[in-house]
Amino acid sequence: MLFRTQSAAVYGIDADLVEVEVDLTPARGESDSPASVTIVGLPDAAVRESRERIRAAINNSGFFFPFHKTTINLAPADVRKEGASFDLPIALGILGANGDIEGMNETGGKSGNKAGENHEAHTSLTDVLTVGELSLDGSVRAIKGALSIALRAREASIKFLLLPEENAKEAAVVSGIDVYAVTSLRGAVDLITRLGRAAQTGNYPAPLRVDMVELLAHREDARVDFAEVRGQFAAKRALEVASAGGHNILLIGPPGSGKTMLAKRLPTILPPLEFEAALELTKIYSVAGLTNRTGLITQRPFRNPHHTISDAGLIGGGAVPRPGEVSLAHHGVLFLDELPEFDRSVLEVLRQPLEDKQVTISRAAMALTFPASFMLAAAMNPCPCGFWNDPTRECRCTPLQIDRYVGRISGPLLDRIDIHIDVPAVGFKDLRGDAPPGGETSAVIRERVKAARDKQHVRLRGENIFSNAQMAAGEIRKHCRIDAECEAMLEAAMRRQGLSARAYHRILKVSRTIADLEGKDDITSTHLAEAVGYRSLDRTYWA
Numbered sequence: 001m002l003f004r005t006q007s008a009a010v011y012g013i014d015a016d017l018v019e020v021e022v023d024l025t026p027a028r029g030e031s032d033s034p035a036s037v038t039i040v041g042l043p044d045a046a047v048r049e050s051r052e053r054i055r056a057a058i059n060n061s062g063f064f065f066p067f068h069k070t071t072i073n074l075a076p077a078d079v080r081k082e083g084a085s086f087d088l089p090i091a092l093g094i095l096g097a098n099g100d101i102e103g104m105n106e107t108g109g110k111s112g113n114k115a116g117e118n119h120e121a122h123t124s125l126t127d128v129l130t131v132g133e134l135s136l137d138g139s140v141r142a143i144k145g146a147l148s149i150a151l152r153a154r155e156a157s158i159k160f161l162l163l164p165e166e167n168a169k170e171a172a173v174v175s176g177i178d179v180y181a182v183t184s185l186r187g188a189v190d191l192i193t194r195l196g197r198a199a200q201t202g203n204y205p206a207p208l209r210v211d212m213v214e215l216l217a218h219r220e221d222a223r224v225d226f227a228e229v230r231g232q233f234a235a236k237r238a239l240e241v242a243s244a245g246g247h248n249i250l251l252i253g254p255p256g257s258g259k260t261m262l263a264k265r266l267p268t269i270l271p272p273l274e275f276e277a278a279l280e281l282t283k284i285y286s287v288a289g290l291t292n293r294t295g296l297i298t299q300r301p302f303r304n305p306h307h308t309i310s311d312a313g314l315i316g317g318g319a320v321p322r323p324g325e326v327s328l329a330h331h332g333v334l335f336l337d338e339l340p341e342f343d344r345s346v347l348e349v350l351r352q353p354l355e356d357k358q359v360t361i362s363r364a365a366m367a368l369t370f371p372a373s374f375m376l377a378a379a380m381n382p383c384p385c386g387f388w389n390d391p392t393r394e395c396r397c398t399p400l401q402i403d404r405y406v407g408r409i410s411g412p413l414l415d416r417i418d419i420h421i422d423v424p425a426v427g428f429k430d431l432r433g434d435a436p437p438g439g440e441t442s443a444v445i446r447e448r449v450k451a452a453r454d455k456q457h458v459r460l461r462g463e464n465i466f467s468n469a470q471m472a473a474g475e476i477r478k479h480c481r482i483d484a485e486c487e488a489m490l491e492a493a494m495r496r497q498g499l500s501a502r503a504y505h506r507i508l509k510v511s512r513t514i515a516d517l518e519g520k521d522d523i524t525s526t527h528l529a530e531a532v533g534y535r536s537l538d539r540t541y542w543a
Helices: 051-059 085-096 146-155 165-172 185-201 212-217 234-247 259-266 276-288 311-315 346-347 351-356 399-406 411-414 441-461 474-478 482-497 501-515 523-532
Strands: 002-011 012-024 037-042 071-077 105-107 122-130 160-164 176-183 251-252 333-336 357-361 367-371 373-379 419-422
Touching: 002 085, 002 146, 012 146, 037 165, 051 085, 051 259, 071 085, 085 122, 085 185, 122 185, 122 346, 146 165, 146 212, 160 165, 160 185, 160 276, 160 357, 165 176, 176 185, 185 373, 234 259, 234 373, 234 419, 234 441, 251 259, 259 333, 259 373, 259 419, 276 367, 311 346, 346 523, 411 501, 441 501, 482 523, 501 523
Parallel strands: 002 122, 037 071, 122 160, 160 176, 251 373, 251 419, 333 373
Antiparallel strands: 002 012, 012 071, 105 122, 357 367
Protein backbone atom coordinates (compact mmCIF):
# COMPACT_ATOMS: atom_id res chain seq x y z
CA MET A 1 0.00 0.00 0.00
CA LEU A 2 1.21 3.50 -0.85
CA PHE A 3 0.71 6.41 1.56
CA ARG A 4 1.69 10.07 1.09
CA THR A 5 2.29 12.77 3.71
CA GLN A 6 3.46 16.36 3.49
CA SER A 7 6.57 17.76 5.16
CA ALA A 8 9.07 20.56 4.54
CA ALA A 9 12.81 21.23 4.47
CA VAL A 10 14.53 24.52 5.26
CA TYR A 11 17.17 25.93 2.92
CA GLY A 12 18.67 29.22 4.00
CA ILE A 13 15.83 31.02 5.76
CA ASP A 14 13.09 29.71 3.46
CA ALA A 15 11.37 26.34 3.32
CA ASP A 16 10.38 24.03 0.47
CA LEU A 17 7.68 21.39 0.55
CA VAL A 18 8.76 17.75 0.64
CA GLU A 19 6.35 14.93 -0.15
CA VAL A 20 6.98 11.80 1.89
CA GLU A 21 5.87 8.63 0.05
CA VAL A 22 5.80 5.34 1.93
CA ASP A 23 5.23 2.00 0.18
CA LEU A 24 4.77 -1.28 2.05
CA THR A 25 5.38 -4.36 -0.10
CA PRO A 26 5.06 -8.01 1.01
CA ALA A 27 8.32 -9.89 0.82
CA ARG A 28 8.72 -11.99 -2.31
CA GLY A 29 11.24 -14.77 -1.99
CA GLU A 30 14.49 -14.94 -0.12
CA SER A 31 15.99 -11.96 -2.00
CA ASP A 32 13.66 -9.54 -0.17
CA SER A 33 14.36 -8.87 3.46
CA PRO A 34 10.89 -8.83 5.04
CA ALA A 35 11.66 -6.00 7.47
CA SER A 36 13.99 -3.87 5.34
CA VAL A 37 13.59 -0.08 5.26
CA THR A 38 15.00 1.92 2.35
CA ILE A 39 15.01 5.74 2.24
CA VAL A 40 15.64 7.42 -1.12
CA GLY A 41 15.55 11.04 -2.26
CA LEU A 42 19.06 12.28 -1.35
CA PRO A 43 18.83 11.82 2.44
CA ASP A 44 21.79 12.80 4.61
CA ALA A 45 23.15 10.68 7.48
CA ALA A 46 20.62 12.03 10.01
CA VAL A 47 17.72 11.10 7.72
CA ARG A 48 19.12 7.63 7.02
CA GLU A 49 19.58 7.00 10.75
CA SER A 50 15.91 7.83 11.31
CA ARG A 51 15.00 4.25 10.37
CA GLU A 52 15.99 2.93 13.77
CA ARG A 53 14.51 5.88 15.69
CA ILE A 54 11.20 5.49 13.87
CA ARG A 55 11.08 1.74 14.37
CA ALA A 56 11.59 2.11 18.13
CA ALA A 57 9.17 5.07 18.37
CA ILE A 58 6.39 3.14 16.59
CA ASN A 59 6.81 0.05 18.75
CA ASN A 60 7.05 2.06 21.99
CA SER A 61 3.92 4.05 21.08
CA GLY A 62 1.68 0.98 21.09
CA PHE A 63 1.77 0.30 17.35
CA PHE A 64 3.43 -2.51 15.42
CA PHE A 65 6.12 -1.81 12.87
CA PRO A 66 4.95 -3.55 9.66
CA PHE A 67 6.76 -6.76 8.76
CA HIS A 68 7.08 -5.74 5.10
CA LYS A 69 9.61 -4.29 2.73
CA THR A 70 9.32 -0.53 3.34
CA THR A 71 10.40 2.01 0.74
CA ILE A 72 10.38 5.71 1.63
CA ASN A 73 10.82 8.41 -0.99
CA LEU A 74 11.44 12.07 -0.16
CA ALA A 75 10.38 14.12 -3.17
CA PRO A 76 11.67 16.05 -5.03
CA ALA A 77 14.43 13.48 -5.29
CA ASP A 78 17.10 15.84 -6.65
CA VAL A 79 17.21 18.11 -3.56
CA ARG A 80 19.27 17.04 -0.57
CA LYS A 81 17.33 16.42 2.67
CA GLU A 82 19.02 16.90 6.02
CA GLY A 83 18.13 16.77 9.71
CA ALA A 84 15.78 14.75 11.86
CA SER A 85 12.61 16.78 11.18
CA PHE A 86 11.34 14.09 8.77
CA ASP A 87 10.99 11.51 11.57
CA LEU A 88 7.38 12.34 12.38
CA PRO A 89 6.03 12.47 8.79
CA ILE A 90 7.85 9.26 7.88
CA ALA A 91 6.43 7.49 10.95
CA LEU A 92 2.93 8.76 10.12
CA GLY A 93 3.41 7.57 6.56
CA ILE A 94 4.34 4.08 7.73
CA LEU A 95 1.36 3.95 10.09
CA GLY A 96 -0.93 5.30 7.39
CA ALA A 97 0.26 2.71 4.90
CA ASN A 98 -0.28 0.04 7.53
CA GLY A 99 -3.89 1.19 8.09
CA ASP A 100 -3.38 2.57 11.60
CA ILE A 101 -4.70 6.06 10.78
CA GLU A 102 -8.39 6.53 10.07
CA GLY A 103 -10.27 9.10 8.02
CA MET A 104 -7.63 9.84 5.37
CA ASN A 105 -8.20 10.94 1.78
CA GLU A 106 -7.94 7.86 -0.38
CA THR A 107 -8.03 6.57 -3.95
CA GLY A 108 -8.02 3.03 -5.24
CA GLY A 109 -9.07 1.17 -2.10
CA LYS A 110 -10.51 1.33 1.39
CA SER A 111 -8.90 3.11 4.29
CA GLY A 112 -8.02 0.94 7.21
CA ASN A 113 -6.89 -2.19 5.35
CA LYS A 114 -3.66 -3.68 6.60
CA ALA A 115 -0.73 -3.60 4.24
CA GLY A 116 -0.82 -6.46 1.79
CA GLU A 117 -4.59 -6.88 1.93
CA ASN A 118 -5.09 -4.28 -0.81
CA HIS A 119 -1.79 -3.20 -2.29
CA GLU A 120 -3.50 -1.01 -4.91
CA ALA A 121 -4.86 1.41 -2.27
CA HIS A 122 -3.36 4.91 -2.31
CA THR A 123 -4.02 7.19 0.67
CA SER A 124 -2.64 10.59 1.59
CA LEU A 125 -2.58 13.50 4.02
CA THR A 126 -3.01 16.36 1.56
CA ASP A 127 -4.16 19.09 3.96
CA VAL A 128 -1.77 18.29 6.83
CA LEU A 129 1.93 19.15 7.02
CA THR A 130 3.96 17.56 9.79
CA VAL A 131 7.52 18.01 11.03
CA GLY A 132 9.28 16.77 14.13
CA GLU A 133 12.11 14.65 15.48
CA LEU A 134 11.16 11.45 17.29
CA SER A 135 12.68 10.06 20.45
CA LEU A 136 12.85 6.32 20.96
CA ASP A 137 9.87 6.46 23.33
CA GLY A 138 7.70 8.18 20.72
CA SER A 139 7.90 11.73 22.09
CA VAL A 140 8.39 14.59 19.64
CA ARG A 141 11.38 16.90 19.90
CA ALA A 142 11.81 20.46 18.65
CA ILE A 143 13.10 21.30 15.19
CA LYS A 144 14.64 24.35 13.53
CA GLY A 145 12.96 26.64 11.03
CA ALA A 146 9.36 26.30 12.23
CA LEU A 147 8.42 29.84 11.21
CA SER A 148 9.76 29.39 7.67
CA ILE A 149 7.85 26.10 7.40
CA ALA A 150 4.61 27.74 8.57
CA LEU A 151 4.97 30.53 6.01
CA ARG A 152 5.60 28.02 3.21
CA ALA A 153 2.65 25.89 4.29
CA ARG A 154 0.35 28.92 4.18
CA GLU A 155 1.68 29.82 0.75
CA ALA A 156 0.83 26.30 -0.44
CA SER A 157 -2.73 26.59 1.01
CA ILE A 158 -2.19 23.75 3.45
CA LYS A 159 -4.85 23.88 6.19
CA PHE A 160 -3.16 22.21 9.15
CA LEU A 161 0.37 22.24 10.54
CA LEU A 162 1.45 19.70 13.18
CA LEU A 163 4.77 20.32 14.85
CA PRO A 164 6.51 19.94 18.24
CA GLU A 165 5.08 21.78 21.21
CA GLU A 166 8.29 23.83 21.63
CA ASN A 167 7.84 25.28 18.13
CA ALA A 168 4.09 25.85 18.21
CA LYS A 169 4.04 29.48 19.39
CA GLU A 170 6.65 30.42 16.82
CA ALA A 171 4.58 28.96 13.97
CA ALA A 172 1.28 30.30 15.33
CA VAL A 173 2.27 33.92 14.60
CA VAL A 174 1.49 33.09 10.95
CA SER A 175 -2.16 33.75 10.18
CA GLY A 176 -4.15 31.72 7.70
CA ILE A 177 -3.08 28.26 8.87
CA ASP A 178 -4.20 26.18 11.86
CA VAL A 179 -1.25 25.19 14.03
CA TYR A 180 -1.42 22.22 16.41
CA ALA A 181 1.21 21.24 18.94
CA VAL A 182 2.01 17.55 19.36
CA THR A 183 4.08 15.95 22.08
CA SER A 184 4.12 12.32 20.93
CA LEU A 185 3.60 10.08 17.94
CA ARG A 186 0.48 8.62 19.55
CA GLY A 187 -0.87 12.15 20.07
CA ALA A 188 -0.18 13.03 16.43
CA VAL A 189 -2.08 9.95 15.21
CA ASP A 190 -5.04 10.76 17.47
CA LEU A 191 -5.08 14.39 16.31
CA ILE A 192 -4.99 13.44 12.63
CA THR A 193 -7.84 11.00 13.23
CA ARG A 194 -9.89 13.80 14.84
CA LEU A 195 -9.11 16.12 11.92
CA GLY A 196 -10.24 13.44 9.48
CA ARG A 197 -13.52 12.94 11.30
CA ALA A 198 -14.04 16.70 11.66
CA ALA A 199 -13.88 17.02 7.87
CA GLN A 200 -17.33 15.39 7.84
CA THR A 201 -18.82 17.39 10.74
CA GLY A 202 -16.91 20.68 10.56
CA ASN A 203 -16.17 20.46 14.30
CA TYR A 204 -12.40 20.85 14.18
CA PRO A 205 -10.19 20.85 17.29
CA ALA A 206 -9.22 24.33 18.44
CA PRO A 207 -5.83 25.33 17.01
CA LEU A 208 -3.22 27.32 18.91
CA ARG A 209 -3.81 31.07 18.78
CA VAL A 210 -1.37 33.89 19.59
CA ASP A 211 -2.43 37.40 20.57
CA MET A 212 -0.28 39.44 18.19
CA VAL A 213 -1.16 42.78 19.81
CA GLU A 214 0.01 41.53 23.19
CA LEU A 215 3.05 39.86 21.67
CA LEU A 216 4.22 43.01 19.89
CA ALA A 217 3.49 45.10 22.95
CA HIS A 218 5.63 42.78 25.06
CA ARG A 219 9.08 44.26 25.40
CA GLU A 220 11.57 42.91 27.85
CA ASP A 221 12.60 45.44 30.45
CA ALA A 222 15.84 47.03 29.34
CA ARG A 223 18.64 46.01 31.64
CA VAL A 224 20.83 48.85 30.40
CA ASP A 225 20.14 52.54 29.83
CA PHE A 226 22.08 55.53 28.53
CA ALA A 227 21.35 57.38 31.76
CA GLU A 228 23.80 55.02 33.48
CA VAL A 229 26.70 56.34 31.39
CA ARG A 230 28.49 59.19 33.16
CA GLY A 231 30.31 61.72 31.05
CA GLN A 232 31.08 60.83 27.41
CA PHE A 233 28.56 63.34 26.07
CA ALA A 234 30.32 63.59 22.70
CA ALA A 235 30.28 59.78 22.29
CA LYS A 236 26.61 59.59 23.26
CA ARG A 237 25.81 62.29 20.73
CA ALA A 238 27.67 60.33 18.04
CA LEU A 239 25.73 57.17 18.90
CA GLU A 240 22.47 59.11 18.67
CA VAL A 241 23.43 60.36 15.21
CA ALA A 242 24.45 56.85 14.16
CA SER A 243 21.13 55.41 15.36
CA ALA A 244 19.09 58.15 13.69
CA GLY A 245 20.60 57.46 10.27
CA GLY A 246 21.56 53.79 10.55
CA HIS A 247 25.25 54.70 10.25
CA ASN A 248 28.18 52.46 11.15
CA ILE A 249 30.31 53.80 14.00
CA LEU A 250 33.82 53.23 15.39
CA LEU A 251 34.63 54.09 19.02
CA ILE A 252 38.30 54.87 19.69
CA GLY A 253 39.61 55.21 23.22
CA PRO A 254 41.86 53.81 25.97
CA PRO A 255 40.97 50.69 27.97
CA GLY A 256 38.24 51.34 30.53
CA SER A 257 36.87 54.46 28.86
CA GLY A 258 33.43 52.90 28.41
CA LYS A 259 33.43 51.89 24.73
CA THR A 260 31.76 48.53 25.32
CA MET A 261 29.35 50.03 27.84
CA LEU A 262 28.24 52.61 25.29
CA ALA A 263 27.89 50.07 22.47
CA LYS A 264 25.72 47.72 24.56
CA ARG A 265 23.22 50.54 25.04
CA LEU A 266 22.94 51.24 21.33
CA PRO A 267 19.91 48.94 20.74
CA THR A 268 17.99 50.75 23.49
CA ILE A 269 17.79 53.94 21.41
CA LEU A 270 16.94 52.31 18.07
CA PRO A 271 13.29 52.47 16.95
CA PRO A 272 11.08 49.52 17.97
CA LEU A 273 10.87 46.60 15.56
CA GLU A 274 7.83 46.56 13.28
CA PHE A 275 5.97 43.28 12.71
CA GLU A 276 7.42 42.50 9.27
CA ALA A 277 10.95 43.16 10.51
CA ALA A 278 10.33 41.02 13.60
CA LEU A 279 9.01 38.21 11.38
CA GLU A 280 12.08 38.32 9.12
CA LEU A 281 14.42 38.38 12.13
CA THR A 282 12.58 35.48 13.77
CA LYS A 283 12.99 33.40 10.60
CA ILE A 284 16.75 33.77 10.89
CA TYR A 285 16.80 32.88 14.57
CA SER A 286 14.43 29.96 13.96
CA VAL A 287 16.77 28.46 11.37
CA ALA A 288 19.65 28.89 13.83
CA GLY A 289 17.60 27.34 16.66
CA LEU A 290 17.76 30.50 18.79
CA THR A 291 14.11 31.58 19.06
CA ASN A 292 12.74 32.51 22.46
CA ARG A 293 9.68 31.17 24.28
CA THR A 294 7.37 33.93 23.05
CA GLY A 295 7.74 32.67 19.48
CA LEU A 296 8.60 36.07 17.99
CA ILE A 297 11.79 38.11 18.35
CA THR A 298 10.58 41.60 19.31
CA GLN A 299 13.90 43.09 20.46
CA ARG A 300 16.60 44.35 18.16
CA PRO A 301 19.58 41.99 18.44
CA PHE A 302 23.01 42.88 19.77
CA ARG A 303 25.68 40.45 18.60
CA ASN A 304 29.18 40.62 20.09
CA PRO A 305 31.41 37.90 18.56
CA HIS A 306 34.90 37.29 19.96
CA HIS A 307 37.86 38.42 17.87
CA THR A 308 38.91 34.78 17.34
CA ILE A 309 35.80 34.12 15.19
CA SER A 310 36.35 32.65 11.72
CA ASP A 311 35.03 34.14 8.51
CA ALA A 312 32.48 31.30 8.28
CA GLY A 313 31.28 32.08 11.80
CA LEU A 314 30.90 35.75 10.95
CA ILE A 315 29.34 35.44 7.50
CA GLY A 316 27.78 31.96 7.72
CA GLY A 317 28.70 28.63 6.24
CA GLY A 318 28.53 24.88 6.45
CA ALA A 319 27.83 22.09 3.97
CA VAL A 320 24.26 23.40 3.95
CA PRO A 321 24.92 27.06 4.82
CA ARG A 322 23.63 28.43 8.11
CA PRO A 323 23.38 32.11 9.09
CA GLY A 324 26.41 33.76 10.66
CA GLU A 325 26.75 36.67 13.06
CA VAL A 326 26.05 39.29 10.38
CA SER A 327 22.65 37.71 9.74
CA LEU A 328 21.90 37.16 13.43
CA ALA A 329 22.47 40.92 13.82
CA HIS A 330 19.87 41.69 11.13
CA HIS A 331 17.84 44.81 12.06
CA GLY A 332 20.15 45.25 15.05
CA VAL A 333 23.76 45.87 16.03
CA LEU A 334 26.91 43.90 15.26
CA PHE A 335 29.57 44.95 17.77
CA LEU A 336 33.21 44.11 17.08
CA ASP A 337 35.30 44.89 20.15
CA GLU A 338 39.08 45.25 19.73
CA LEU A 339 38.61 45.62 15.99
CA PRO A 340 42.32 45.40 14.99
CA GLU A 341 42.59 42.03 16.77
CA PHE A 342 40.27 40.35 14.25
CA ASP A 343 41.98 38.51 11.41
CA ARG A 344 42.35 40.65 8.30
CA SER A 345 40.54 38.04 6.20
CA VAL A 346 37.58 38.05 8.62
CA LEU A 347 37.25 41.83 8.46
CA GLU A 348 37.45 41.91 4.68
CA VAL A 349 34.45 39.60 4.25
CA LEU A 350 32.38 42.28 5.96
CA ARG A 351 32.61 44.50 2.92
CA GLN A 352 29.86 42.76 0.93
CA PRO A 353 27.18 42.72 3.66
CA LEU A 354 28.00 46.30 4.64
CA GLU A 355 27.33 47.41 1.08
CA ASP A 356 24.60 45.01 -0.09
CA LYS A 357 22.80 44.41 3.24
CA GLN A 358 22.82 40.70 2.45
CA VAL A 359 25.34 37.90 2.12
CA THR A 360 25.42 35.12 -0.47
CA ILE A 361 27.08 31.81 0.37
CA SER A 362 27.80 29.50 -2.56
CA ARG A 363 28.33 25.78 -2.35
CA ALA A 364 28.58 23.09 -5.01
CA ALA A 365 24.94 22.06 -4.55
CA MET A 366 23.36 25.45 -3.89
CA ALA A 367 23.80 29.17 -3.32
CA LEU A 368 21.85 30.72 -0.46
CA THR A 369 21.32 34.38 0.40
CA PHE A 370 20.82 35.59 3.97
CA PRO A 371 19.69 39.10 4.93
CA ALA A 372 22.31 41.14 6.79
CA SER A 373 21.04 44.68 7.28
CA PHE A 374 22.77 45.67 10.50
CA MET A 375 24.50 48.60 12.14
CA LEU A 376 28.21 47.97 12.63
CA ALA A 377 29.55 49.29 15.92
CA ALA A 378 33.26 48.69 16.51
CA ALA A 379 35.73 49.65 19.21
CA MET A 380 39.51 49.90 19.29
CA ASN A 381 42.37 51.37 21.26
CA PRO A 382 44.23 54.32 19.73
CA CYS A 383 47.51 52.36 19.85
CA PRO A 384 48.80 48.92 20.92
CA CYS A 385 49.16 49.92 24.58
CA GLY A 386 45.95 51.95 24.46
CA PHE A 387 47.20 55.21 25.98
CA TRP A 388 48.22 57.37 23.03
CA ASN A 389 47.31 60.99 23.75
CA ASP A 390 46.03 60.06 27.23
CA PRO A 391 46.72 62.91 29.71
CA THR A 392 47.13 60.56 32.70
CA ARG A 393 49.09 57.61 31.27
CA GLU A 394 52.27 57.53 29.24
CA CYS A 395 52.14 55.86 25.83
CA ARG A 396 55.16 53.65 25.10
CA CYS A 397 54.33 52.98 21.46
CA THR A 398 56.45 54.32 18.62
CA PRO A 399 54.84 56.08 15.64
CA LEU A 400 55.67 53.04 13.50
CA GLN A 401 53.90 50.69 15.95
CA ILE A 402 50.85 52.94 15.95
CA ASP A 403 50.76 53.04 12.15
CA ARG A 404 51.01 49.24 11.96
CA TYR A 405 48.29 48.83 14.59
CA VAL A 406 45.81 51.09 12.81
CA GLY A 407 46.90 49.64 9.46
CA ARG A 408 45.40 46.29 10.43
CA ILE A 409 42.08 47.82 9.40
CA SER A 410 42.00 48.29 5.65
CA GLY A 411 41.12 51.59 4.06
CA PRO A 412 38.08 50.19 2.19
CA LEU A 413 36.63 48.92 5.46
CA LEU A 414 37.25 52.23 7.26
CA ASP A 415 35.56 54.05 4.38
CA ARG A 416 32.43 52.00 5.06
CA ILE A 417 32.29 53.24 8.65
CA ASP A 418 30.52 56.60 8.64
CA ILE A 419 31.45 57.83 12.11
CA HIS A 420 34.79 57.65 13.97
CA ILE A 421 34.56 59.12 17.47
CA ASP A 422 37.17 59.49 20.22
CA VAL A 423 36.12 58.16 23.63
CA PRO A 424 38.54 59.62 26.23
CA ALA A 425 38.94 58.28 29.76
CA VAL A 426 36.25 59.44 32.19
CA GLY A 427 37.40 61.86 34.90
CA PHE A 428 37.11 61.19 38.62
CA LYS A 429 34.40 63.79 39.19
CA ASP A 430 32.17 62.19 36.56
CA LEU A 431 32.61 58.78 38.19
CA ARG A 432 31.77 59.86 41.74
CA GLY A 433 28.55 58.41 43.04
CA ASP A 434 27.20 61.80 44.12
CA ALA A 435 27.89 63.40 40.75
CA PRO A 436 24.92 64.43 38.53
CA PRO A 437 23.31 61.57 36.56
CA GLY A 438 24.79 60.60 33.23
CA GLY A 439 22.13 62.44 31.25
CA GLU A 440 19.03 61.58 29.27
CA THR A 441 17.42 58.16 29.41
CA SER A 442 17.37 55.83 26.43
CA ALA A 443 13.61 56.39 26.07
CA VAL A 444 14.08 60.14 25.57
CA ILE A 445 16.86 59.67 23.02
CA ARG A 446 14.84 56.99 21.22
CA GLU A 447 11.99 59.44 20.61
CA ARG A 448 14.35 61.83 18.83
CA VAL A 449 15.83 58.97 16.84
CA LYS A 450 12.38 57.77 15.86
CA ALA A 451 11.33 61.25 14.76
CA ALA A 452 14.44 61.51 12.55
CA ARG A 453 13.78 58.06 11.06
CA ASP A 454 10.18 59.07 10.31
CA LYS A 455 11.43 62.08 8.33
CA GLN A 456 13.71 59.78 6.35
CA HIS A 457 10.88 57.34 5.61
CA VAL A 458 8.79 60.16 4.18
CA ARG A 459 11.70 61.57 2.15
CA LEU A 460 12.89 58.21 0.81
CA ARG A 461 9.44 56.76 0.16
CA GLY A 462 9.35 54.95 -3.16
CA GLU A 463 13.13 54.51 -3.38
CA ASN A 464 13.19 51.15 -1.52
CA ILE A 465 15.54 52.45 1.18
CA PHE A 466 14.67 53.35 4.74
CA SER A 467 17.53 55.35 6.23
CA ASN A 468 20.14 57.92 5.24
CA ALA A 469 22.93 55.37 5.55
CA GLN A 470 21.42 53.37 2.67
CA MET A 471 21.44 56.26 0.20
CA ALA A 472 23.47 55.72 -2.97
CA ALA A 473 25.15 58.44 -5.03
CA GLY A 474 21.93 59.36 -6.82
CA GLU A 475 19.94 59.80 -3.62
CA ILE A 476 22.81 61.75 -2.04
CA ARG A 477 22.82 64.26 -4.91
CA LYS A 478 19.06 64.60 -4.58
CA HIS A 479 18.64 64.82 -0.82
CA CYS A 480 22.00 66.15 0.46
CA ARG A 481 22.35 69.44 -1.37
CA ILE A 482 24.61 72.04 0.23
CA ASP A 483 25.21 75.75 -0.36
CA ALA A 484 28.42 77.48 -1.45
CA GLU A 485 29.68 77.97 2.11
CA CYS A 486 29.33 74.28 2.85
CA GLU A 487 30.96 73.41 -0.49
CA ALA A 488 34.03 75.43 0.44
CA MET A 489 34.20 73.93 3.93
CA LEU A 490 33.93 70.37 2.60
CA GLU A 491 36.53 70.99 -0.12
CA ALA A 492 38.99 72.27 2.45
CA ALA A 493 38.37 69.29 4.73
CA MET A 494 38.89 66.80 1.90
CA ARG A 495 42.12 68.47 0.82
CA ARG A 496 43.49 68.73 4.37
CA GLN A 497 42.56 65.19 5.46
CA GLY A 498 42.95 63.41 2.11
CA LEU A 499 39.43 62.03 2.14
CA SER A 500 38.27 59.50 -0.43
CA ALA A 501 35.17 59.84 -2.59
CA ARG A 502 33.42 57.33 -0.35
CA ALA A 503 34.30 59.40 2.74
CA TYR A 504 32.90 62.46 0.95
CA HIS A 505 29.57 60.72 0.53
CA ARG A 506 29.64 59.49 4.13
CA ILE A 507 30.06 63.03 5.42
CA LEU A 508 27.10 64.25 3.37
CA LYS A 509 24.89 61.41 4.63
CA VAL A 510 25.83 62.05 8.26
CA SER A 511 25.19 65.78 7.74
CA ARG A 512 21.71 64.91 6.43
CA THR A 513 21.04 62.84 9.56
CA ILE A 514 22.19 65.62 11.90
CA ALA A 515 19.82 68.01 10.13
CA ASP A 516 17.00 65.47 10.49
CA LEU A 517 17.63 65.20 14.23
CA GLU A 518 17.20 68.97 14.47
CA GLY A 519 14.11 68.93 12.26
CA LYS A 520 15.80 70.98 9.52
CA ASP A 521 15.13 70.58 5.82
CA ASP A 522 18.47 72.04 4.71
CA ILE A 523 22.03 71.06 5.62
CA THR A 524 23.92 73.95 7.18
CA SER A 525 27.61 74.54 7.85
CA THR A 526 27.04 73.56 11.50
CA HIS A 527 25.71 70.16 10.48
CA LEU A 528 28.56 69.68 8.03
CA ALA A 529 31.22 70.68 10.58
CA GLU A 530 29.91 68.13 13.07
CA ALA A 531 29.90 65.42 10.39
CA VAL A 532 33.50 66.22 9.38
CA GLY A 533 34.46 65.96 13.06
CA TYR A 534 33.26 62.36 13.03
CA ARG A 535 36.14 61.29 10.73
CA SER A 536 38.88 61.12 13.37
CA LEU A 537 40.82 58.30 11.71
CA ASP A 538 41.13 60.37 8.56
CA ARG A 539 43.14 62.99 10.45
CA THR A 540 46.91 62.39 10.27
CA TYR A 541 47.74 62.75 13.96
CA TRP A 542 49.25 59.33 14.66
CA ALA A 543 52.85 60.33 14.12
